[in-house]
Amino acid sequence: MDSFLKRFTTREKKLNSNLQLRFLQLLHRLLSSGYPLLEALETIKWDKEMNQTADLITTSLKDGLSIDGAFEQAAFHPIITSYLYFVRGNGDLEGSIEKCAAMYDHRMKYIKKFQQVARYPLILFFVFGLLLYFIKTSVLPSFQDIFQTSTEASLTVSISIVVIDILSNVLLFLMIAFFSLVVVWTLTKHKLPIENQIKVYSATPVYRKFLKLQTSYLFAAHFSSLLKTGMSFREILHHMSNQQKLPIIAYYASQMTTELSKGLHISSLLTVFTFMENQLTSIFRKNVDAHSLEKDLNIYSELLMEEIRRKIIKSITFIQPVFFLILAGFIVFIYLTLMWPMFQLIKTI
Numbered sequence: 426m427d428s429f430l431k432r433f434t435t436r437e438k439k440l441n442s443n444l445q446l447r448f449l450q451l452l453h454r455l456l457s458s459g460y461p462l463l464e465a466l467e468t469i470k471w472d473k474e475m476n477q478t479a480d481l482i483t484t485s486l487k488d489g490l491s492i493d494g495a496f497e498q499a500a501f502h503p504i505i506t507s508y509l510y511f512v513r514g515n516g517d518l519e520g521s522i523e524k525c526a527a528m529y530d531h532r533m534k535y536i537k538k539f540q541q542v543a544r545y546p547l548i549l550f551f552v553f554g555l556l557l558y559f560i561k562t563s564v565l566p567s568f569q570d571i572f573q574t575s576t577e578a579s580l581t582v583s584i585s586i587v588v589i590d591i592l593s594n595v596l597l598f599l600m601i602a603f604f605s606l607v608v609v610w611t612l613t614k615h616k617l618p619i620e621n622q623i624k625v626y627s628a629t630p631v632y633r634k635f636l637k638l639q640t641s642y643l644f645a646a647h648f649s650s651l652l653k654t655g656m657s658f659r660e661i662l663h664h665m666s667n668q669q670k671l672p673i674i675a676y677y678a679s680q681m682t683t684e685l686s687k688g689l690h691i692s693s694l695l696t697v698f699t700f701m702e703n704q705l706t707s708i709f710r711k712n713v714d715a716h717s718l719e720k721d722l723n724i725y726s727e728l729l730m731e732e733i734r735r736k737i738i739k740s741i742t743f744i745q746p747v748f749f750l751i752l753a754g755f756i757v758f759i760y761l762t763l764m765w766p767m768f769q770l771i772k773t774i
Contacts, residue, residue, distance in 0.1 A: 440478065440500040442533055448475050449505070449526035456519040462486070492518065493670070505529060507670035514664045515650040524646070528730075535737050542741055546748030553755060554593075560759060561589045585765075588758075619676040627699050635736065640673050641702040642729035647674075649722035652715050659685055673700055702729070 448469065455465035463486065469479040478499050485495035493509040508525045512518050566586075614622055626636055644665075651661045662685070665678035681694045692709040695701050708721050
């Protein structure tokens with residue numbers, strides 16, 4: 426009963442991201458110092474902030490849950506639990522915790538950087554929206570009354586009001602449509618077959634590139650770690666297909682397991698998958714022994730991680746310039762909207 430209550434209360438209270446990272450880093454430090462897992466968790470309990478989390482994980486492990494299941498009960502992020510799932514196969518808890526902590530640390534840094542970069546443009550857009558509303562409802566109608574004597578100026582003001590109406594309605598529609606799609610997709614994607622999910626991801630222009638890199642990275646990293654244990658290709662793919670935390674990899678592994686039974690080589694199968702990099706095919710085709718393949722896949726996964734970091738940083742650095750260019754265009758438009766009728770009026774004098 427106590428175990429159930431602990432799990433219930435922990436699930437109700439979302440675990441802080443910083444606390445998750447600290448927990449992983451401390452656990453790795455203790456494991457690398459020679460502590461067995463349960464003793465490391467008992468030591469973590471000395472920290473008051475992490476006491477409840479460590480206690481829940483300890484209880485879950487003693488109840489027979491796997492390490493990823495125990496972390497899932499403690500409300501750790503799905504990225505963490507999906508990575509820890511493969512400890513069941515490779516047995517490398519210390520190495521998996523280390524990579525998991527590093528990956529989660531990078532994720533938090535990217536989110537923080539994105540928030541810093543997007544904060545000021547969003548504030549400016551909000552202020553600009555209020556300004557646009559004020560100009561549309563108060564300034565331009567007043568101009569229309571003032572410039573009634575000039576047909577051209579009055580027409581310009583009327584056109585400006587129509588353009589602002591269209592612009593504001595389009596922006597509002599796009600925002601509502603975007604957030605509606607995100608909400609609908611979040612609520613319904615788990616009900617869709619994975620084949621349909623892959624089709625949707627393939628049709629998403631920017632996200633599909635990152636998803637392809639991420640899927641290739643996770644496949645290479647986990648395949649490499651499982652090769653160290655001496656598993657055959659079929660056993661590795663079977664292990665990958667049994668997990669549900671990475672549905673695309675599970676689907677691809679299931680497809681490859683079926684085709685391997687027909688005598689096809691894994692390198693020829695990788696070419697047909699949308700979210701697998703072509704270089705993976707070359708690596709599998711090149712290596713005939715498991716040791717060389719494990720080494721190449723490990724190096725390639727590290728290169729992919731670096732590529733993902735570069736692309737994310739590059740994308741984030743583009744956000745502010747794009748926002749400011751759009752905002753500058755709107756400001757020029759407002760300036761012309763206000764000044765052009767005056768020029769039209771001056772011409773009539």
